[in-house]
Amino acid sequence: MNPVVQVKDLETTFFLKSGPFRAVNKISYEINQGETLGIVGESGCGKSVTSFSLMRLIEKPGKVTGGEFTLNGKSILGLDERQMEDVRGGKMAMIFQEPMTALNPVLTIGYQMDEQIKKHLKLSPKDSRDRAIEMLQLVGIPSAAERYESYPHQLSGGMRQRAMIAMALSCNPEFLIADEPTTALDVTIQAQILELFQSIQEKMKMSVQFITHDLGVISEVSDRTLVMYGGQMCETGNTQDILNSPRHPYTAALIQSRPKMGQRVNRLKTIEGVVPAPHEFPKGCPFANRCGRVQPECWTTKPRLTTVTGYDKRAVACFNPL
Amino acid sequence: MQDIILEAKGIKKHFPIRKGFFMREVGQVKAVEEINLSVRRGETLGLVGESGCGKSTLGRTLIRLYEPTAGTIQFDGADFAALSGSDLRKKRRDIQMIFQDPYASLDSRMTVGQIVEQPFKIHGILEKNEREARVKQLLELVGLKASHVNRYPHEFSGGQRQRISIARAVALDPKLIICDEPVSALDVSIQAQVLNLLKDLQERLKLTYIFISHDLSVIEHVCDRIAVMYLGRIVELASRDELFSNPMHPYTRALMSSIPTIGTGKKKMQKILSGEIPSPINPPSGCAFHPRCSYKIDECSKILPPLLPIGNTEHTKACIVNLKTNLKEIL
Numbered sequence: 067m068n069p070v071v072q073v074k075d076l077e078t079t080f081f082l083k084s085g086p087f088r089a090v091n092k093i094s095y096e097i098n099q100g101e102t103l104g105i106v107g108e109s110g111c112g113k114s115v116t117s118f119s120l121m122r123l124i125e126k127p128g129k130v131t132g133g134e135f136t137l138n139g140k141s142i143l144g145l146d147e148r149q150m151e152d153v154r155g156g157k158m159a160m161i162f163q164e165p166m167t168a169l170n171p172v173l174t175i176g177y178q179m180d181e182q183i184k185k186h187l188k189l190s191p192k193d194s195r196d197r198a199i200e201m202l203q204l205v206g207i208p209s210a211a212e213r214y215e216s217y218p219h220q221l222s223g224g225m226r227q228r229a230m231i232a233m234a235l236s237c238n239p240e241f242l243i244a245d246e247p248t249t250a251l252d253v254t255i256q257a258q259i260l261e262l263f264q265s266i267q268e269k270m271k272m273s274v275q276f277i278t279h280d281l282g283v284i285s286e287v288s289d290r291t292l293v294m295y296g297g298q299m300c301e302t303g304n305t306q307d308i309l310n311s312p313r314h315p316y317t318a319a320l321i322q323s324r325p326k327m328g329q330r331v332n333r334l335k336t337i338e339g340v341v342p343a344p345h346e347f348p349k350g351c352p353f354a355n356r357c358g359r360v361q362p363e364c365w366t367t368k369p370r371l372t373t374v375t376g377y378d379k380r381a382v383a384c385f386n387p388l
Numbered sequence: 389m390q391d392i393i394l395e396a397k398g399i400k401k402h403f404p405i406r407k408g409f410f411m412r413e414v415g416q417v418k419a420v421e422e423i424n425l426s427v428r429r430g431e432t433l434g435l436v437g438e439s440g441c442g443k444s445t446l447g448r449t450l451i452r453l454y455e456p457t458a459g460t461i462q463f464d465g466a467d468f469a470a471l472s473g474s475d476l477r478k479k480r481r482d483i484q485m486i487f488q489d490p491y492a493s494l495d496s497r498m499t500v501g502q503i504v505e506q507p508f509k510i511h512g513i514l515e516k517n518e519r520e521a522r523v524k525q526l527l528e529l530v531g532l533k534a535s536h537v538n539r540y541p542h543e544f545s546g547g548q549r550q551r552i553s554i555a556r557a558v559a560l561d562p563k564l565i566i567c568d569e570p571v572s573a574l575d576v577s578i579q580a581q582v583l584n585l586l587k588d589l590q591e592r593l594k595l596t597y598i599f600i601s602h603d604l605s606v607i608e609h610v611c612d613r614i615a616v617m618y619l620g621r622i623v624e625l626a627s628r629d630e631l632f633s634n635p636m637h638p639y640t641r642a643l644m645s646s647i648p649t650i651g652t653g654k655k656k657m658q659k660i661l662s663g664e665i666p667s668p669i670n671p672p673s674g675c676a677f678h679p680r681c682s683y684k685i686d687e688c689s690k691i692l693p694p695l696l697p698i699g700n701t702e703h704t705k706a707c708i709v710n711l712k713t714n715l716k717e718i719l
Binding site for chain 1: 438439545547548575576577578579580581583584587602604605606608609632642643644645646647648649650661662664665
């Protein structure tokens with residue numbers, strides 16, 4: 067069976083005044099039907115730009131400058147804007163981090179859902195209203211018919227995120243991108259949303275790309291994981307393999323710098339320094355200036371992603387892996 | 389007997405809701421209700437809870453950024469809640485605060501040097517040249533360079549800005565620092581740097597911290613004792629070891645089991661806690677947690693449970709139901 071999502075050598079460049087900056091540099095991955103790929107990294111690593119590139123939502127001065135993205139064998143990056151409107155919100159949908167900024171504050175939840183359902187499923191006004199209310203019920207919003215008439219500000223944060231999920235799922239997408247969907251929520255609400263997410267994915271058999279900075283969330287929701295730093299892939303493989311025995315020094319440092327419940331240490335291991343500014347990344351490996359295992363060649367040559375033997379579909383980009 | 393640096397009794401903070409042309413008071417947000425709390429010298433006391441539980445309001449009321457609606461605060465031998473004028477200003481040197489958002493809490497039009505110098509100016513301590521030397525020392529103490537004095541906050545990353553706020557907070561050699569979510573806005577690798585810095589400073593400067601956070605794993609890492617808050621009240625208070633090995637309030641348990649953990653594998657999430665936090669304008673009757681609680685009995689909606697010790701221990705909880713102590717059965 068062919069993977070639903072195939073991304074190959076994706077490159078996105080921002081043409082800044084100070085010169086071009088490659089925010090996403092040769093990213094490749096595949097997602098099978100019903101599978102969840104977690105993308106993890108800190109702010110500025112390019113994880114959100116990757117998603118926006120796939121949704122074709124990159125605006126000037128940014129541009130997708132290379133690579134391929136196919137959804138069920140159909141190339142997406144070559145579509146014009148009219149064709150793209152048929153795909154976006156239909157076959158592929160996205161959930162954003164902050165529902166308050168992603169939803170239109172002056173339109174009701176129902177209006178915003180109808181708009182999408184009418185366009186993609188070509189339903190009559192009455193049927194699309196029924197569909198919208200059915201979706202709101204599916205995501206566990208109480209008194210869905212009333213909430214259909216509500217404006218976004220009348221809902222709590224958790225309910226707004228549920229409404230966002232209902233909207234994204236309303237046209238049966240094959241591919242769903244969730245960009246930090248629970249980061250703005252409290253932990254008990256986060257647990258509710260993650261639970262909802264899993265049960266719906268099981269029912270609808272979607273391929274999901276789940277973006278987060280939280281390794282704990284990654285561990286609980288994703289089958290496979292991609293770790294990014296400085297716009298490049300550090301490591302990819304089965305989530306539990308990566309978390310239990312990281313090979314890339316950055317992955318290992320990320321895991322160690324997080325306090326873990328039940329495992330007390332006196333001092334946390336830290337990653338020295340900060341993520342460099344766009345034009346200050348080292349020429350070779352982007353992590354070279356913060357890495358404890360740096361080799362002379364790391365400064366000059368970009369490490370290629372190489373397969374790790376003994377694991378299923380595992381690869382790491384490092385000259386001196388753990 | 390433990391040396392108590394701050395003791396708060398019966399602290400309440402209500403915010404009025406005003407509406408209409410005459411701004412009549414139509415109700416109250418009961419952000420903090422009847423809190424009794426004592427902080428021991430040299431310890432880190434954690435306040436943990438979800439948004440809207442009153443943890444930040446409590447922190448700000450203790451430092452009198454908000455005036456308490458009721459209650460007394462004994463701080464380092466003084467009746468802190470009753471002080472005013474120059475007495476209050478003098479005592480405030482000993483109690484400082486670090487805020488969550490290092491972007492909003494530093495004046496963007498002041499240089500780093502001016503920001504860290506400000507406390508000395510306000511309190512009229514040290515001559516100009518001494519102040520400048522001290523500012524440089526402070527910057528180095530928090531891991532920045534003395535040469536950074538003439539830069540502006542926007543030239544720094546989030547983690548470095550939080551270091552600037554820490555330098556400002558420790559400038560006057562305070563005894564107690566209230567840290568209000570100091571690492572929540574930072575990336576994981578930067579969080580670890582700031583948490584380590586706070587620990588080092590506590591040892592070197594003999595500081596006492598009140599550490600406010602919504603993140604239980606951060607709280608477990610830094611705190612000696614922990615108070616769990618829900619809707620304006622403390623529902624459980626215990627030492628770190630006791631709380632994490634033997635949580636006795638249903639809310640504490642729900643909070644702990646909601647936290648995603650590394651290495652447990654992709655698991656079927658369980659329905660842990662249904663519903664949302666109720667409004668503090670109109671809190672539920674009896675125990676505020678009862679509408680969401682899976683252990684509730686009839687009395688829970690009628691009786692407001694007081695915070696009482698469990699047996700003869702220092703572990704206190706506000707719940708009338710006796711939970712099984714075997715945590716494995718629940719988690």
